Amino acid sequence: MSVLTALARAQAVASGRAQPIATVRHLHVHDHPLVLIPLAMAGEANAPLAALAGTDPAKPELLVVTQPRDRDERFRFADRLGQILVAYADSFTDQTEDVPVERGKDVRTRYADAPQLWVPNPAGVDFLRLFGRSTRFRTVDGEHPVPVSVPLLGRWLTFFANSAEVPGSSLLLTAVQALGLHWTTGQSGAEDAQLGVLLAWIEEGAEAARAVENGPVAGPATDPDFDNKVLAPLIERAAPELSEVLRSLLMPTWDRMWRTLNLLRRLPAGERVGRRWEGDKDAYTAFSQYVAEGGAPQPRRDGAVAAAARLQRLESAASRYAVQRAFDDPLVLAEYRLSGAAFAGTVTLAAPDRVDDSGKRPVLRPRIMVRTTEQVRVEPGTSLTSPTRPSQKARVVSVTRVDPAAGRPAPAAIPPSTEPDATPASASVTLTAAPVSSSASGVVEFDVLLELSGGMGRKLVAEPGSVPAVGERLIFTTLSEEFRRGGALPDPSETPWTHGGPPVYEESPA
Numbered sequence: 384m385s386v387l388t389a390l391a392r393a394q395a396v397a398s399g400r401a402q403p404i405a406t407v408r409h410l411h412v413h414d415h416p417l418v419l420i421p422l423a424m425a426g427e428a429n430a431p432l433a434a435l436a437g438t439d440p441a442k443p444e445l446l447v448v449t450q451p452r453d454r455d456e457r458f459r460f461a462d463r464l465g466q467i468l469v470a471y472a473d474s475f476t477d478q479t480e481d482v483p484v485e486r487g488k489d490v491r492t493r494y495a496d497a498p499q500l501w502v503p504n505p506a507g508v509d510f511l512r513l514f515g516r517s518t519r520f521r522t523v524d525g526e527h528p529v530p531v532s533v534p535l536l537g538r539w540l541t542f543f544a545n546s547a548e549v550p551g552s553s554l555l556l557t558a559v560q561a562l563g564l565h566w567t568t569g570q571s572g573a574e575d576a577q578l579g580v581l582l583a584w585i586e587e588g589a590e591a592a593r594a595v596e597n598g599p600v601a602g603p604a605t606d607p608d609f610d611n612k613v614l615a616p617l618i619e620r621a622a623p624e625l626s627e628v629l630r631s632l633l634m635p636t637w638d639r640m641w642r643t644l645n646l647l648r649r650l651p652a653g654e655r656v657g658r659r660w661e662g663d664k665d666a667y668t669a670f671s672q673y674v675a676e677g678g679a680p681q682p683r684r685d686g687a688v689a690a691a692a693r694l695q696r697l698e699s700a701a702s703r704y705a706v707q708r709a710f711d712d713p714l715v716l717a718e719y720r721l722s723g724a725a726f727a728g729t730v731t732l733a734a735p736d737r738v739d740d741s742g743k744r745p746v747l748r749p750r751i752m753v754r755t756t757e758q759v760r761v762e763p764g765t766s767l768t769s770p771t772r773p774s775q776k777a778r779v780v781s782v783t784r785v786d787p788a789a790g791r792p793a794p795a796a797i798p799p800s801t802e803p804d805a806t807p808a809s810a811s812v813t814l815t816a817a818p819v820s821s822s823a824s825g826v827v828e829f830d831v832l833l834e835l836s837g838g839m840g841r842k843l844v845a846e847p848g849s850v851p852a853v854g855e856r857l858i859f860t861t862l863s864e865e866f867r868r869g870g871a872l873p874d875p876s877e878t879p880w881t882h883g884g885p886p887v888y889e890e891s892p893a
Contacts, residue, residue: 385718388567396569399589405565407712408650411553411660413499417471418443418640420503420633421510423603424451425610429513431460432605432614435633436467440641445633447626450618458529461518465536472498472539476671482661497660497667500543500555501644503578503601503636508547508557510603515540519680534680541681542670548697551659551704554667558582558601558643565650568592577601582639585646601636653711659704687882688875695869706862710770716858720757725860728755728831735850738843746836747843749850750780753831753857767833767859775838775849777859785828833859 391402417438424430430451437443444467448460478495502508519537521529543555558578568575568584570592575581578601583592600606605614609632617625685693709716709725719725732752739748759782761767767777839849851857878884 386721387714387718391567392569395567395584399569401566401568401584401588403565404567404714405650405712406714407653407656408647409564409653409656409708409711410551410556410561410647411499411652411656411663412644412647413553416499416501416644417468418501418637418644419468419507419511420601420636420640421507421514421603422605422629422633423510424448425605425607427451429510429517431457431514433629433633434460434464435630435637436464438471440637443634443637445626445630447629449621449625458521458533461514461533461536462530465518465530465532465539468500468539469532469535472667472671474498475667493664493668494671495664497554497664499553501640502555502557503640504557504559504576506603507601508544508555511540511555512544515544516683520683535674538674538680545681546663546666550697550701551707552663552666552700553656553660554663558640561647562643565647578636578639578643582643582646586642599632599635601639602633605632653708655707655711659707686875687878688872691872692869695872699867699869702867703864706864709860709862710773710864716770716860719860719862720858723758723760724862725858726755726757726759726831727856727858728753728757728829730851730853730855730857731830733850733853735845745843747839747845749835749839749845751777751833751835751851753833753859754785755829755831756826757829759829759831761861765861766863767861768863769851769857769859771857772838772849772851773864776836777833778836780832780834783830783832785830831859 388404391404395402415438417436420435421431422433424432431448432451433448434446435443436446446460446463448456450456475494475496475498479492480495481490481492483489484491502511515537517537518529518533519541521527521534521537523529523531523534546552546554547556559576559581562581562585563575566585568581569589570580570584577596579595579598580592583595613628616622617628684690709719716725720727730751731754733749734751735749737747737749738745761779761782763779763781765779767779769775769777835850840846875883876885880886
C-alpha cells in the first residue's frame with residue numbers, strides 16, 4: 384500500500400466515506416458493454432449453475448442449469464451463453480477504420496470499435512477462463528457432438544480472460560477492481576472484494592456498507608447456507624421455482640454492476656485511455672479475423688518461447704501502463720514525487736536558443752534552470768521527462784542546493800556545466816531570467832540545471848512553446864513512455880528438448 388493510499392484509508396475511516404485516489408478514469412467504459420454475472424455450483428470444479436447476462440439494464444437474460452451434474456444441461460447452458468456472447472462480439476465487425484502506419488506512408492484497417500465484457504470480481508474472470516478451457520476443444524461432430532456455439536464460446540472466453548491479464552486492457556473488466564482503482568475505503572482489501580459493500584462505501588458510506596455485508600453474493604461462488612438450505616432441496620426435486628430463486632439472488636448484483644458503470648462514467652477519462660483502447664481494438668480485430676478464417680483454438684498451454692514472449696509483453700504493458708497512469712493523473716504522479724522519482728518546480732532561467740556545435744553538425748540543446756523545494760534524488764546525467772512534453776528529454780546537468788539563510792538572488796546566466804563530459808555550446812545564447820526571492824521559511828531549495836533535446840522541431844530554432852518559459856511550473860520524472868525493444872527469443876526448433884525443441888540423439892559408435 385502506498386503512502387497516499389494509506390492516508391486516504393485513514394481519512395475514509397475518520398469520515399465514514401470512501402475517498403478518491405484518482406482524478407481521472409483510468410479505463411475505458413463502453414457505451415454498450417455486456418454484463419455477465421456467472422454463478423457456479425459449490426463443491427464442483429467449474430460447474431455452471433446460472434448466469435445473468437445482457438447489454439440492457441432493464442432486460443437481463445437468466446440462464447439456469449437445473450441439474451449442474453447433467454452434461455447435456457451444461458452444454459445447453461453453454462450453447463445459449465455462446466449465442467449471446469458470440470453475437471455480441473460479432474456485432475462490432477460491421478464498421479472499420481483506416482489507421483496510418485509507417486509515419487503515414489501506408490494504412491491498415493481495423494474494426495472501429497470492440498466489445499467490452501464486465502464481471503463482478505476477479506473470481507468471475509477465473510470462472511470464465513476455466514469454462515473457456517473446458518469448451519473450446521469440444522467438437523461439433525463425432526461421438527459427443529456439441530452445438531457450434533460451444534467451442535466458439537470457449538475461444539472467445541479464453542480471449543477475454545487472456546486480455547484481462549494485460550495491464551491497461553479494457554476488454555474484460557471487473558467491477559471491484561475498477562472501483563478500487565479510483566476509490567479507497569476504510570476496510571480491508573478482502574472486504575473490498577465484495578461488490579455490494581464496496582459500492583455502498585462509495586455511494587453512501589460505512590453505515591450503508593454494514594447494512595449490506597450479509598446480502599446476496601456476487602458470484603461465482605454461492606453462500607454455503609444458501610446451498611444447504613435453499614439450493615439443494617430445489618435441485619433434488621427439480622422445483623420449477625429454481626429459476627426465480629436464482630434470479631432474485633443475482634438481481635441485486637445486476638443492479639450494482641450498472642450503478643458501477645454509471646459511477647465510473649462520471650469521471651473524465653484520462654488522456655491516454657483512448658490510446659490503450661485503440662490497442663484493444665487491434666487485439667479484437669486480429670482475433671476476430673483469425674476465428675473467421677478458421678484458425679485453431681488457443682493451445683492448452685504455451686510453449687517455452689511463446690510463454691517467454693507473452694511474459695515479456697505483459698511486463699512491457701505493465702511498465703507502460705504505470706507511466707501512462709502517472710502522466711494522466713496528478714494523484715498517481717504524487718506517489719512518485721514522494722519516492723523521489725519525480726519533482727515539481729518553477730523555471731527560473733531559460734536559454735531557448737542554445738546550440739551545441741561541438742559535434743559534426745550543430746544541434747539545438749536549450750537549457751533551463753528549475754528551482755524546487757522537493758528533495759531531488761537524481762544524479763547528473765539522468766534523463767527526465769515532463770508529462771506536459773512527453774516527447775522531450777531533459778538531461779540533468781547539475782543539482783545545486785540553495786542555502787535558505789543566504790537567500791541568494793537568481794544568477795545572471797546559466798552556469799556552465801562542471802561535468803567532465805560536458806559539451807561546449809555556441810556563445811550566442813539569449814538568456815531569459817526571473818528574479819527569485821529568498822526562502823524566508825527556511826525551506827531547503829534546489830536548482831536543477833537541465834539540458835533539453837527532442838520535441839522542438841528539426842531546425843536550430845525551437846518551435847514556439849516547445850521550450851519551457853520562465854515562470855512555468857513543471858514536473859519532471861524518471862518515468863518515460865519511450866518504447867523499449869524486447870529481448871530476442873530463439874525459434875522453438877532451436878530450444879533444447881527440455882523447452883520443447885527437438886531431442887538430441889547421440890550416434891552409437893560403429
